[in-house]
Amino acid sequence: MIVHWLDPMLVLALLVNFFMLGASRLRAVIYAVAFQGVLLGLMPIFVHGEVGWWLGLLVIATIVIKGIVIPELVSYAMREVFISREIDPVVPFVPSLLLGAAGTGLALGYARTLPLAPSHSGSLIVPASLATVLTGFLILTTRRKAITQAVGYLVLENGIFLFGLLLIEAMPFLVEIGVLLDLFVCVFVMGIIIHHINQEFSSVSTEHLARLKD
């Protein structure tokens, strides 16, 4: 019965994608990533239908890391480095929203043509995963600040996590935890880099990092 709630939750996750593409405040986007992380953390329950001890552990670990620790680290970096609250995009908000919508539509169309296992073919998991990866890619490439690129990377990882839900029965717990640890380290490293960029250049816009010098 609980499995029926999976598709509405995936739709909600897709809506969060649109929100992230259209929002102009950095903090709002960080909260949205945190919300998506919590949503994704809950999803294994809905895919599986019943909660074993290791699944429960996975759910709790994912929610804590994706929903609390990493967004907290990113907003800590934002506070410490005095990054202004406005996002300045290379591609303006309306075109990036439209690109995101087009990407989501294409993902929904493309997922139908994939040779999936019969039990997965009707589900929204694959298109939602592809659309989230595309959104992460859009945020990664079209936003100027280093911190928004970290956020884009998080969204990208959320998409990959969604794809991993298909293998929930086969995937060992350790692999999942390994991925989360990777992510954690990445955000950590990103925080250190942002801090250094800030000390060197007094601005965290990646536009200034386009030229190489000796």
Added chain:
Amino acid sequence: MVGILIHILLVVGLPPLLLGVIVKTKAVFAGRVGAPVLQPYYDLIKLWSKETLLSGTTTWIFWVGPAVALAATGVAAFLVPLAGEAAPISFAGDLILLAYLLGLGRFFQACAALDTGSSFEGMGAAREVTFACLAEPVLFFGLLVLAKLSGTLSLSAMLAGPLSSSWQSSGASLLLVLVSWFVLLLAENARIPFDDPNTHLELTMIHEVMVLDHSGPVLGMIHYGAALKLFLFAALIVRVAMPFSLRNAWLHTGVFVIGMLLLAVFIGVVESVMARLRLVQVPRLLVAASVLSAFSFILLLR
């Protein structure tokens, strides 16, 4: 016969009450007593018993415009089923007529504003039609979703009983349609995140600026037409949200009216807790609403 009678009563009587409820809700939020709920009716009576002042630069378009706008919205209100099973006028494809009757009304309203020769009103008319362009896809994608779900092209059939079973099969799409239509309602009726209906002399106005030169009965027509338009969009939303139909026509009418009043209270709450958007952000919100409704349609096609 009873159904048509109820329909006429609702269309004629209810629209100003919605405005009154919205204003009352905002007053309660602000800690004031506020105007009586029936105040919009008193305002209309007051305006209709005054004389019309016409500026020397205006032509016949100036007073024909609001009349056509009111007439077009009035006809459109007879296409939307309210409390009964079917609307008084109903045929296959009437959803297109609904959208374009609203467009016709807007065109004449903008013409009347341009006719005054005031640059301020011209600016308001330009904004009104620009944002209407962006708002139209929201309405159409939503109607497309309903048409696809019901397999018909008539509003009465689309919003009839089978909709409740569609809520179970594709509730996500219908929910998205509801949300995007609510944004559409706020945009089309110049409610707060888009425009402030209380201000009459501010540079970011969209809709209210168009009616500055109108007075007396013509202004009354404009106000009543605006209330009717709000009523129309609210009726669409309430019908989608409460798709069941009761056997007793009067009971169903009561449920419908309660739904409308609840929606009006909700609009008042939204207006109380939100600030108006900067003008440059208005297109973004409208495009986001269009994306939502397009997405709800794509979900259905899957």
